[in-house]
Every structure is written in C-alpha cells, then in structure tokens.
Amino acid sequence: MTPNENAKPPHAPIEYILNASCRAGIGIVAAVATFLAERDCYICALEQFDDDSTERFFMRAVFRRQADSPAIDEIRSQFAALAAGRLQMGWKIHDPADPVKTVIMVSKDDHCLDDLLYRRRNGELNMSVTAVVSNHLDLRPMVEREGIRFIFLPVTKDNKALQEARLLEVVEETGAELVILARYMQILSDELASRLAGRCINIHHSFLPGFKGAKPYHQAFDRGVKLIGATAHYVTPDLDEGPIIEQVLTRVDHNFKPEQLVRVGRDNECMALAAAVKFHIERRVFVHGNKTIVFRGS
C-alpha cells in the first residue's frame, strides 16, 4: 500500500492551539510564554499581530504538553485565571486532533464540493462532514457515494424561512462548528447569516470587489480582464461583503475564450475555498471588524 504522505507520523506528540486576543500592551507574549513554560509546555509555533489602528493584539501559539505538564483541562482552568487578570484576554485552547464537524451547502455546481471531499479523504482537511445540504437533487448521488448524509431543502420565496430553520436544526443536531457554502446559490437571510457569523465560509466567483451576479466569467471576457480570481470570505447579511479569508488570482489574456475562463475560474474557486477552510480548521483566522487576521505560518 502506497504510504500516505499526508498521514501524521504515529505517536506524533499531541499539540494544542492557543488563540488569544486582548488590548495591546507590554509583556503579553512574555506572560503567555512564561505560563506555558512553568507548566513544562513546549511552544513549537507562535505568531502574533498588533493592530495599531485599534490597539488590539492577536496571537496563535502551538504548544506541546510534556511528561510533567498538568492535564489540558487543568491548563485551561489555570489559563482562565491569567486571562481574566490584567490581560483581560479573549482566548480558547483547541485540540487540533478533533475533526471539525462541518455542514457543506451546495446547489448544482460540483467542483468545490468534489475538491473538499477529496482533500478530506487525503487528510488535508481535518473535518467530518456531518451532512451535505442542497436546494437541488443533482449532487445527491456523488454525496451518497461518499457515504455522507444528503439533505434536500428546495428553497422558494414562500418556504425560505422554514427551510432555513430546518438548516439550523441540522447544524445544531449534528453539532456542526462550520458551514461551507460550496457554490450554494441562495442568499441567506440576515437572521441566518448572523446566527452563523464567523463559522460560515462562502466561495465567491470573482476577485472581490468584482463581477457580481450571473455569468461572471462571461462578464470578464466582455471586459477583457487580465486577471481572474476567486474570494473565500465569511458570510454576513451583506451579500459578498463578509471578511475576506483567502483570494486566488490567475493571469489570463485575449486568447482565453469564455469556456477557458470558466475552467480557470473553477480551479481558482477550489483553491481559494480549500485554503480558507484549512486556515479556519487550523484555527489560523481571527475576525477583526470586517477584516481577518490570518496566521499562515511558514
């Protein structure tokens, strides 16, 4: 059997991810590093960012517990005390070994869904897909072939609220932490978008701000663009206006026919969405106002 290059080596030490943010100031990194060192924890990655405009500080630390380290829940409760003190920190310690429970929403286009499921299969995306929800039946066979639950929720002007309530039930009953709009072609209501704030990622078929609405690549052809792109962003009530997580661009020129632009567009969408989902799952993304801080690592 060919070795899976993505597979983690057996007995890889357990790593935890600390995400924290607070008012910028002196000694924050030192305080966190000292806290971890005093508990015999080894910091194997640390990234931080100071937003001068809002005097806000953000950090992502990856650390390993060692033989003499307290249990992780003990570390969490002890860190709560530190964070509640002078630092006044918002924080969370994640166990990256836990697959992120995810609901994927699709309409008729299959390229992003297919790409995400492949990357899940090869271990690139540590997510467990609890359901695929669609307003069309086109992709049911490919989803059920993967052994994943397919939920058909056709949307009309009259049943939109009911179907959105059903979607929220699916998210809650499956414990989904993430919703991915993988070319889902219905606009989520303000209420649903707000309920899913910071945990719903959409792929937009252009380099935002760009060509809105139908046939963006034909609009690109008519406009004679030299670059085409795709944008993965968190969903907000404002269509295509959510915090951008990742963008992918490809240089094109006058030789590209519309169908070729569509093909390049599909690849861009898959790459931008997969990268954004990976950053989210690896706890590399902070939302700050209507923007993101993404600790991409080395």
Ligand SMILES: Nc1nc2c(c(=O)[nH]1)N[C@@H](CN(C=O)c1ccc(C(=O)N[C@@H](CCC(=O)O)C(=O)O)cc1)CN2
């Ligand atoms: N609240 C939000 N919902 C959605 C967003 C978003 O940014 N905020 N993004 C869209 C995806 N999308 C572009 O990326 C998009 C999808 C659909 C439409 C649209 O006009 N849809 C029509 C119906 C079309 C159809 O049935 O095929 C509509 O909803 O009336 C625009 C942009 C996903 N949802």
